[in-house]
Amino acid sequence: LLLYDGIASYTVASDGTVQIERQITTYQENAAGIADDSYLDINTPETLERLRFEQISLFAQKYPRHKLAADEDRDFYDPSQPIMTPKVARSELLNLYRLTFMGERGWVRDYEGYAESLQANIDPDDPSRLNVIDQPMLIGQYRVHAQQTQFRR
Template identity: 35%
Template sequence: SEEDPARPLNTLELSGIAAPPVAARLSRNEQETMLKNGVTPLEVGPGETVQIVRAVSTYTRNAVGATDISMLDMTTIRTLDYTCKAVKERVDLRFPREKLSARTPAKVRSEVLDVLRNLETLEILEEVTANAEGVIAERDLQDPNRLNIKIPADVVNGLHVLAARVDLLL
């Protein structure tokens, strides 16, 4: 487990799992094939510990069948869940018996933005200021007791791939 929802689980040790024999260990190509198909591969790390290569979900294609990595990483899903929980807790704390008047949407929106800024400070979300205009709190058109909130969430992605070029200098 990881307290920070945006922090990748790469190299996290899974205690209690025995390392497979060397001949049965996955190659890097096999690991990549698994990742592209929504399977989280494991590998053997220092001291024969079993570790997560990269925690992924089975969401690899969208509804029309096109390749879609938007929800591939478990950290994306965990970050969105964490954001929802943080916003709900703040609204529950600040508005436990609130009336829904013409002033309420602006007050709620202000609190939501504060939560998002705090999550940005923690490097869970990013670009909050750039996306602030998209934070909308408005009364529902059909239910007079309901306030709808739209929250654009730009999650902090994990560093999973490092590409480098080495130039020979003579």
């Protein structure tokens, strides 16, 4: 009950150090007032925030002051020109997902599902805006171990 009021549960180790057992958010209902546990565990919004930070940092560091062009127009430009395309953005996000988020950090799963759902398009009303929709599949926390032991003769 304390968890749902914003109080984390904890234990004290034999050496006296305090260890958080579980920490949840106070998010328990969506905007329509319907029970929703999608952001209940603190790990979910914190992991999503970190994914977003890493994505934004990648593009800010690697593609500062680039121009934005359609994929089909890229071949018309001199290769030395700093030009971003939706295909390049998609490729960068897929590499980041597989190598860093899945491999190095173990935060996400289902690369194929992510690749299939990832969208990157130039905004039809703003040619300087790249719209990206990504749907990362987070790895769940190992909180419950359920096991049944059956005696056989």
